[in-house]
Amino acid sequence: KAHRSAVSAEAYGDWNKKEDFHPRVIPKSQEQKERISERLSKAFMFSSLDEHEKEIVINAMDERIIGRGETVIRQGDDGAELFVVDSGTLQCFKVINGQNKYLKDYGPGEAFGELALLYNAPRAATITASTDSVLWSLDRECFNHIVKGSAVRKRERYDQFLSKVKLLESMDPYERSQLSDAFINVAFNEGDYVIREGQEGNEFYIIEEGTAIATKTIHPGHAPEEVLRYSAGDYFGELALIKNEPRAANVIASSRLKCVMLDRHSFKRLLGPVEDILKRNARNYEDIVAKKR
Ligand code: CMP
Known part of the structure; x- marks a missing residue:
């Protein structure tokens, strides 16, 4: 506001x-x-x-x-x-x-x-x-x-950041700069849940500053276990949007955390060019979980 x-x-x-x-x-x-x-x-x-x-x-x-x-x-x-x-x-x-x-x-x-x-x-x-x-x-x-005014400021603000996000490396610079227009800023305190396992999800996140961890229920009846750590330039929240399934893990801020967020519509329209990379990277999740079983 x-x-x-x-x-x-x-x-x-x-x-x-x-x-x-x-x-x-x-x-x-x-x-x-x-x-x-x-x-x-x-x-x-x-x-x-x-x-x-x-x-x-x-x-x-x-x-x-x-x-x-x-x-x-x-x-x-x-x-x-x-x-x-x-x-x-x-x-x-x-x-x-x-x-x-x-x-x-x-x-x-x-x-x-x-x-x-x-x-x-x-x-x-x-x-x-x-x-x-x-x-x-x-x-x-x-x-x-x-x-x-606001469009130019937003693009300038994010241009450098976007050029460092590995996921977006292969994107056409013109299409990448359009992401800035759609970004919504969100911030969290240490310990806040950004995403809760099992809930419906409509947002995709990229970390601008800070760190987070992903935890997931691997042994039913026991507490969720840590499966991934995130820092600046990393993304999460894509799986529910790609697969139309509930959130597959929790994501919890492990410090003050600043992210940019895309809603489902923007995600689908703007990240279409990297969908294959997202899907390929998502296969790593299964390996991590298999090792913990
Ligand atoms: P403008 O240069 O005013 O007119 C041509 C438009 O093409 C441009 O704005 C963009 O809206 C659009 N466009 C789409 N893809 C590209 C691209 N890769 N490079 C430049 N312009 C593009």
Whole structure:
């Protein structure tokens, strides 16, 4: 809570300085507003906005109807807006070393075109509709005043940390930096349970600072036994999300502990590229337990 109000106070601070910022208001039906709100809730870039900021953004959004085959963003152009997909599918291509490379698809609830606005850079890739699509576009002015500050700070804050997390080594730097947008900070005192064996779980954690241990019931009727130790850069909580099973162990802070957390939706969307590594690493758990039996 404290964090959120601090962010919005700063956003308003910037905007008060520029007294000439009057966010554009494009008339919309209630149904359209709810639709945009639903889409925004899935776009990580907007996840730390408060309700008032979200309302400003929703009012400023403009509907764009795009035909199949139409190019929305062209690599190298200047950029003036960011887009959120309402419906349809678009493809992202980037010329790398003279070769035009397909990077990814965009679908409903995903945002693109943020880089040029975040870093005042030319468009870094080309985005073309592969079906008829409906987009919501947000103008640079509104983006700069409401979204940019906190997004840039979050990315700067986590960039170095993320480059040191072994699990994420193989990830594309662009996709890795998107994790920052979705991170939620959580802190624990020594002895706190972050995760309890047997409970339902919807969160994934990476340790920023401090240590934790995992304990697990190996001999039924006896106390759980220590199975792993964690320190900065280590992760836990992935198994319940991958397997859709209850938590397989306790995780207990063994010092003051600071973590970044992803919810199930962000985990699935952003850590897809390392799912195989997560599954491979998870086989070690079985070996550790087998040795203790
Ligand atoms: P922008 O540079 O404004 O316009 C092109 C968009 O493509 C860019 O913002 C991102 O939203 C998106 N994109 C997707 N993947 C990449 C990538 N690997 N590198 C750069 N941009 C990417």
